Amino acid sequence: METYVWDVRNYVHDLSTYPQIAEIIAGFKEDELIAIPTETVYGLAANAKSAAAVSKVYVAKGRPSDNPLIVHIYSQKQMDFIENIHPAAQQLMDYFWPGPISFILPLKKDSLAEQVTAGKETVAVRMPEDKTALQLLEIVGLPLAAPSANLSGRPSPTNYEHVYEDLNGRIHGIVRGDDSHIGIESTVLDCSSYPFRIARPGAITASMLEEVVAGCMTEADYTSDDAPIAPGMKYRHYAPNSPIQLVDGGISSSLQVDRHTAVVGPESIRFLVTGGTFYPLCQDEQDIKGASANLYDVLRAIDHNKEITEIILSGFKRDEASQALMNRIDKASAGK
Template structure:
């Protein structure tokens, strides 16, 4: 299969491919998604097969407008307030769906579904022209770092999907916040750029403690159950900047080929011969660069160990650390190991 690179002038062709049941990757302000007609069960199933995604990991339904949501789900007054304030934007809202309105392939067999209206105007136009909502998991092989450019998508799926709508690099760099509006109080199931500090003034108290999903449970949102975002190398989280000198000695003594994923201030202390990727200067730039950095190390297959900088898990740092810890399988540098 030839994977086409669509642009604004070929948007109609991309919409036609979606209507025909094919897969088209699309840009959002967070990461690129892998799109398929959410009302076409065969198309939705092909998303799981193409990504290698577990079948109990539900898909987000991506829409062009609020009317599309109302066709499938009950929009509560509280949910409507969030849509008024944050849509289009990086907020995914879980709602109770009308019985039988979406297939179990999309919902993971649940009576709820997650809905999102992305900020990217080109993608909203794509969905509008297709005339159907599209499922929109991140456009990467399951478990790998999410894509923030069309090139990342093609790295994983060239020859495997119909095309990718190229609108340049994404802006936020990590996936949307997921909030469950079917429980009281509302609960954040996946942190993102919009946190409880922005949500609480609109709808009151929001439960932001991360919920764990058991092996036999079906998660309500993506990213709650399985290891995600991991490059081929083992990622090790370095919790404090002052630990890097000790961590570098430990990594060198291990005999492994290692690399460093950190801010510029840290990288100034790293020998130039060591593969390194800059996270910029602060948590905002680090969040934007995280997935691109993890993917960069996959282009250096000799690297088997990546030392990655942590940030305080507050505000945007909560989203950053959620993704980083998943990429590392919760592996932290232990100073005791270096003695």
């Protein structure tokens, strides 16, 4: 069965006036899977309180069952499934929500479908800033578990076409909204102990968090492949069909490649490349936001070029500003 597509782009000012809004609401309440736009990437949303609905997420994506999901809300008043919130975490939520950050918090027993947390006693929660997503969450009135709306391991979707390409026929519907302008999944902040630590880097960095609550962050991070507490930690992710060779620090001298090679990097290095096909990520090495917004779209575009058998990707200087981008590039080029 073909997946429904609801194009709501002309109704972003008031989604309740969209002619088929009742169909979307009914879908969620009948435990169907519906992809929704957010500012980070498109999410595959399901009723987080329904085991039947959440189980479908893992099947549709081909997602490992030990990889937890993020629950999306439109208001903090929906967080009746959380046991308690550290005062510093509350300050950060008040400041950064709605926005591209998820908080790992202690979960009340039996308040959400067990599959959401992969059996853990904590859950990641996010309030997206995308207007369509926020309105949908409010209209539906349910917390929605929503990982990226793609086949597991593939580049995440930043527009409707990406979702349709991966999941047409596998899910009930797609809410077609604006393209994702951030293009990188949310920061995941582990608030299960203090000081906090970042479980997955994103657009909101440790320095930004420290500016709001001084001393709230530890430099410790997660490197273990066992029992991931946040999405994107354990498995190879974000990967195109062709293998990626990463040039750490960026291409800085002349590079000649054959016609089966795609070279990806800032527009400013195009003159260094001879042969192959060049795919620009952004204008220059300083344009981290542009590269982040375009990364998944470029990797998917390369997949459509059947002549390409390998990818050479020009990396960026590794610092806090590029941490999330390089994390995704590292995962995409990993051998496992």
